[in-house]
Ligand SMILES: NC(=O)c1ccc[n+]([C@@H]2O[C@H](COP(=O)([O-])OP(=O)(O)OC[C@H]3O[C@@H](n4cnc5c(N)ncnc54)[C@H](OP(=O)(O)O)[C@@H]3O)[C@@H](O)[C@H]2O)c1
């Protein structure tokens with residue numbers, strides 16, 4: 235084993251504290267990555283809240299990071315020491331099931347290994363995430379960071395970015411598409427930027443009227459305040475695709491009413507059981523779908539697209555020592571629009 239340092243939670247109410255962490259010795263197809271920047275995702279908050287704090291499974295969040303390769307296993311051919319790389323929320327999959335064969339490792343029938351809180355497929359250990367100085371990752375699940383992408387602002391592309399990219403792409407968003415994004419946070423602001431870069435017309439549906447100027451600056455044409463029934467009424471049936479990134483459970487009806495005939499609501503923010511009024515689907519033959527993370531081909535394509543179009547996250551960069559403050563502010567919706575932790579203070 236090798237030792238690094240990171241930010242660890244020992245229980246649901248506990249603040250993250252700086253602690254030594256163990257990483258595995260490199261397998262033949264592993265890379266060691268010095269983590270430079272790691273984004274703070276709302277899923278990290280959900281994980282910390284749900285974490286049972288069992289002593290044998292401390293939680294180290296963080297699943298969208300960029301850094302530099304510091305060491306390679308003998309079978310690694312795609313990377314060399316010094317390469318800039320990016321890693322997202324999946325670090326392994328079975329590689330054999332129909333989903334993996336189709337390049338949708340995110341839907342692996344044997345469940346993908348998550349970057350933290352996952353179970354390593356070889357030694358059964360619990361994975362520890364990217365709020366740390368070093369990660370050891372199988373080469374298949376590291377992506378070359380295209381030149382031209384700022385490594386701090388690109389880190390959130392690896393979870394927030396690809397999570398909105400796959401549905402935008404799968405739903406055929408392009409010139410002429412009318413897209414609305416519900417919830418202008420980490421996922422939402424990247425959905426707006428990507429939809430606009432794909433040639434679509436984008437609007438934002440938000441409960442925060444003070445985000446209207448930002449939405450326009452990000453490229454949105456429209457801004458609908460979700461707490462104003464008149465604004466919702468006037469946008470009825472107005473969008474081919476609504477991407478719902480809201481981080482809590484909520485009534486889908488107001489959002490389904492905004493979907494056009496034969497259009498789709500992609501519900502990707504809050505995961506878990508929900509109740510749907512089927513009349514909201516029936517009237518207008520509307521579709522409800524979901525998505526999560528991305529397969530390897532889509533992740534690589536998304537990075538190339540972002541490099542080509544100059545799409546990165548709007549970030550507030552903080553030293554990693556301020557991780558608890560970042561999490562508190564994210565919980566209070568006080569973020570414009572992604573916190574990224576600078577890990578250099580862990581050296
Ligand atoms: N499907 C996946 O694979 C996947 C991947 C990553 C994240 N997620 C999930 O996606 C969600 C969003 O993540 P994020 O990192 O983008 O979070 P975030 O930055 O906190 O953004 C969430 C946004 O949702 C809106 N919102 C929050 N609470 C709300 C409420 N009570 N009612 C209405 N709107 C509310 C806010 O936007 P406004 O102020 O504009 O209203 C907020 O900015 C989280 O639940 C996260 O776990 C899913």
Ligand SMILES: [Zn+2]
Pocket residue numbers: 275276277278297323393394
């Ligand atoms: Zn995430």
Ligand SMILES: [Zn+2]
Pocket residue numbers: 327328329330331332333334335339341342343344345
């Ligand atoms: Zn598989």
